[in-house]
Amino acid sequence: MAQVLREVEESPAAHAVERVSVGVLASIGRRVSDSFEYMGGLTMLTWETLKTILRLRIRFAETLNQCYLLGYQSLIIVLLTSLFTGMVFSLESALTAVQYGFGSFVGGIVSYTVVRELGPMLSAVVVAGRCCAAIAAELGSMEVTEQIEALKSLGLAPVRFLVVPRLLALMIMLPLLTIFADVVGVKGGQWIAYVQAHIGTQDFMASARQTVGFDDVVKGLFKSLIFGIVIAMIGAYEGLTTTGGAAGVGKSATNAVVTCIIVIFILNFIMSYFLYAGA
Amino acid sequence: MSFGERVVLQNCSLEVPEGSIICIIGLSGAGKSTILRLLxxxxxxxxxxxxxxxxxxxxxxxxxxxxxxxxxxxAFQFAALFDSMTVGENVSLPLREHTTLTEKEIHEIAMHTLDSVGLAHTYHNMPSELSGGMLKRAGFARAVVTNPEMVLYDEPTTGVDPIVTHLLTDTIKRLRKELNSTAVVISHDLQSIYMMADYVAMLFEGAIIAYGTVEEVRKSTNPIVQQFLQGSEVGPIPL
Incomplete structure (x- = not known):
């Protein structure tokens, strides 16, 4: 028996299995280690940025400029996305609701969903796609062209100079964009409910007012604030850790968007659970 | 000094005499830029x-x-000017961030510094509108605008024509004299090194293998130094 076992252990097939197993384990280990390194780096950058803000070391003109670039210039795309999402949601729900005699609830259903979930999350995803990539690409190209090192050599901290204005801009502008997205989404839903299911404007809005409270709006805006932080910090971290020239910049921008959208979806669930599940 | 498992500098000791121009020479990847970043x-x-x-x-x-x-x-190899700012804003930035000068004073100093490198007319230009040689000179202007005690030049003459090389070499010498500062220059351009250097240090395999005045290094009996200075393929330096 021992002889047979020894032969099996020493066979080429057993060696191949061992090599594959070691390879898989090493790969898993590397990914886990990389993930922890990423989270550690991101946390340290966020902490450094928040410390700089708390010390009021803020470049106000640059923050305003970033509000324009990251916020104002995202307005149209956020409004369009929100408008059509509100409309399609109303289109799907209004006819069915009327068919089953719940037409008077459509306003509540649409605005409840838009204000609590769709408004904050869609705005965040759209802004992540546009701005997170832009931040990562801009900072990444500065990194590979030695501009970040040049900042340091001039005695200027890249966090204060580059990250703080972008973070503040997104913390201010994403909740504002969400307010616009909420309004446009609900209005789009209201229009489709009227056109498709003949639900009157007053009925729609009365149902909306009855269903959506002020706290729902505030909680939605709180989510936006967190999403703003996530977008700015992931974009900045990916940008500042870029290596490998132009290809590296492209990789950083892609990684930033993918990571950011995944984190937004996960955080949205976690925040919804804690903000609304209890209620 | 190492990056990961790759050791770049080992047993490397270098003294930079105050008020002099010291040029560091060596093969590509020898760790010359690393020395500047350490400084x-x-x-x-x-x-x-x-x-x-x-x-x-x-x-x-x-x-x-x-x-x-x-x-x-x-002064970085590719100038590293901030491409979202004009040349004037790039040069003014250290003054704006580190001094309490008025905007008028900052403008005057930045203009004077740009003028000293022959670029006063580019104050309102974006870096993308400048040629390679002009970018390098604008980088010099930003590096010296605060009257630093020491200026580090990373391959200032790489990638420019001989006339601009001569102009940049002259500019380095003149700025050192005007600022009464110390300059550390990394360069592969032997002619410009012979023109400006007070001292030359040669870096090889992570250590300084030759150090002295230009004449002393040129007369060095070290075969590695001689092979490098003659640009010969034959010798102890592995290709």
Whole structure:
């Protein structure tokens, strides 16, 4: 028996299995280690940025400029996305609701969903796609062209100079964009409910007012604030850790968007659970 | 000093005499730029020390490091001007961030500094509108605008024509004289090194293998130094 076992252990097939197993384990280990390194780096950058803000070391003109670039210039795309999402949601729900005699609830259903979930999350995803990539690409190209090192050599901290204005801009502008997205989404839903299911404007809005409270709006805006932080910090971290020239910049921008959208979806669930599940 | 498992500098000791121009030569990838980054505190050595006026800059706080960097100018190989700012804004930036000068004074100093490198007319231009040689000179202007005690030049003459090389070499010499500062220059251009250097140090396999005045290094009996200076393929340097 021992002889047979020894032969099996020493066979080429057993060696191949061992090599594959070691390879898989090493790969898993590397990914886990990389993930922890990423989270550690991101946390340290966020902490450094928040410390700089708390010390009021803020470049106000640059923050305003970033509000324009990251916020104002995202307005149209956020409004369009929100408008059509509100409309399609109303289109799907209004006819069915009327068919089953719940037409008077459509306003509540649409605005409840838009204000609590769709408004904050869609705005965040759209802004992540546009701005997170832009931040990562801009900072990444500065990194590979030695501009970040040049900042340091001039005695200027890249966090204060580059990250703080972008973070503040997104913390201010994403909740504002969400307010616009909420309004446009609900209005789009209201229009489709009227056109498709003949639900009157007053009925729609009365149902909306009855269903959506002020706290729902505030909680939605709180989510936006967190999403703003996530977008700015992931974009900045990916940008500042870029290596490998132009290809590296492209990789950083892609990684930033993918990571950011995944984190937004996960955080949205976690925040919804804690903000609304209890209620 | 190592990056991962790759050791770049080992047993490397170099003294930069105050008020001189010292040129560091060596093969590509020998660690010359690493020395400049160590001098500016942009990199910290894994072991060893970097002293600036008897202060070990490897063991100081970040705020002290930032303060120290305001006394050192760094002219990068590709200028590294901020491409979202005009040339004038690039040159004004250190003054705006580190001094309490008025906007008018900042403008005057930045204009004067740009004028000293022959670029006063580019004050309102974006970096993308400048040629390679002009970019390098604008980088010089930004590095010296605060009258630093030491200026570090990373391959200032690489990638420019002989006339611009001569102009840049002259500019380095003149700025050192005007500022009464110390200059550390990394270059592969032997002609410009012979023109400007007070001292030359040759870096090979992580250590300084030759150091002295231009004449002393040119007369060095070290076969590695001779092969490098003659640009010969035959010799002890592995290709």
């Amino acid at each position: 500016d505190g942009l990199l910290l050595p894994n072991s060893g020390h970097v002293y600036l006026h008897q202060h070990d800059i490897c063991h100081i706080r970040e705020s002290q490091l930032i303060e120290m960097r305001t006394k050192i100018g760094f």
